[in-house]
Amino acid sequence: MTSTQIAQVLDQAAREAKPVAQMSEKEGFSLREAYIIQLTSIQRRIERGEKITGFKLGFTSKAKMEQMGVHDLIWGVLTDAMQIEDEGEISLSNYIHPRAEPEVAFLVSKPIDKAISQEQIPNYISKMAVAIEVIDSRYENFKFSLEDVVADNCSSIGYCIGEWKDAKPIINNLPIELSFNKKTVQQGSTKAILENPYQSVVELSRLATEAGLKIDEGYVILAGAATAAEWMQKDTKIEAHLQDVGEVSFNVK
Numbered sequence: 320m321t322s323t324q325i326a327q328v329l330d331q332a333a334r335e336a337k338p339v340a341q342m343s344e345k346e347g348f349s350l351r352e353a354y355i356i357q358l359t360s361i362q363r364r365i366e367r368g369e370k371i372t373g374f375k376l377g378f379t380s381k382a383k384m385e386q387m388g389v390h391d392l393i394w395g396v397l398t399d400a401m402q403i404e405d406e407g408e409i410s411l412s413n414y415i416h417p418r419a420e421p422e423v424a425f426l427v428s429k430p431i432d433k434a435i436s437q438e439q440i441p442n443y444i445s446k447m448a449v450a451i452e453v454i455d456s457r458y459e460n461f462k463f464s465l466e467d468v469v470a471d472n473c474s475s476i477g478y479c480i481g482e483w484k485d486a487k488p489i490i491n492n493l494p495i496e497l498s499f500n501k502k503t504v505q506q507g508s509t510k511a512i513l514e515n516p517y518q519s520v521v522e523l524s525r526l527a528t529e530a531g532l533k534i535d536e537g538y539v540i541l542a543g544a545a546t547a548a549e550w551m552q553k554d555t556k557i558e559a560h561l562q563d564v565g566e567v568s569f570n571v572k
C-alpha cells in the first residue's frame with residue numbers, strides 16, 4: 320500500500336470505530352514515513368472541515384512506555400473534533416477500546432517556530448490546565464510498534480481540558496490523579512513527564528520545527544500522560560485532578 324492508502328485505512332478505522340491489523344511490519348514503513356502517513360490522515364480531516372487545535376506528546380513517561388512496550392517520544396496532531404467539553408458527556412459506542420490518561424495541557428500565547436529551551440518557555444506559554452486525554456488505538460488489541468502508533472496519530476481521539484490557569488513557574492513535582500466514579504484509579508506526579516512537563520514543550524518545539532510545522536498561538540499542547548492509561552467503562556464519571564491547578568471531568572454513557 321502507498322502512504323496515502325495506509326492513511327486512508329487508519330482514517331476510516333477511526334471514523335467507523337473498527338480496528339485494523341498492525342501494518343508497519345507488513346507494509347515496511349519507517350518512522351519518517353509513519354509521520355508522513357500521520358500528516359496525510361490529518362489532511363483528510365482538514366478536508367472534512369476539522370481544524371488543527373494543537374499537538375500531543377506521547378511516551379513522555381516511563382509508565383506509558385512500559386505499559387505499551389515502546390521506547391521513544393512521539394507526537395501527534397489534535398483537532399477541534401477531538402475536543403470533549405469539561406463536564407460534558409461522551410458515548411462509549413463511538414470508540415473502539417478507549418483508555419483515559421491524566422495529563423497537563425499548555426496554551427501557546429506566541430507562535431513557536433524554532434526549537435526553544437525551558438528558560439524561554441514563559442515567552443511562549445501563558446496558561447496551563449489539567450486535562451484528560453482519550454486514546455483509542457485503531458489497531459486490534461491496542462498492540463502496535465512505534466511506527467504503527469505514529470502513523471495512527473499516536474492513538475489520539477479525544478481531549479478534555481479544565482479551566483485555564485496562569486502557567487506556574489515550577490511544575491516539576493505536582494501530584495496528579497485520575498479517578499473513575501470518585502475512586503482513584505491512577506496517581507502519579509508531573510515529575511514522571513520528562514522530569515518536568517515543560518520539557519515536553521521543548522521537545523515538541525524541536526520536533527515540530529524539524530518537521531516544518533509551526534506551533535501557532537492558541538494551540539493546545541498535551542505534555543503526555545503522567546501515569547499508565549485506564550480502560551474506560553460505561554456509566555463512569557472520569558475525573559483528573561492536578562494539585563494547585565484544578566480538575567476536569569466528563570461522563571461516559
Ligand code: OOG
Nearest residue numbers: 377378383473474543544
Ligand atoms: C500511544 C499514546 C501515548 C501518552 O500520553 O504517552 C500517549 C498509546 O499509548 O496508545 O498518549
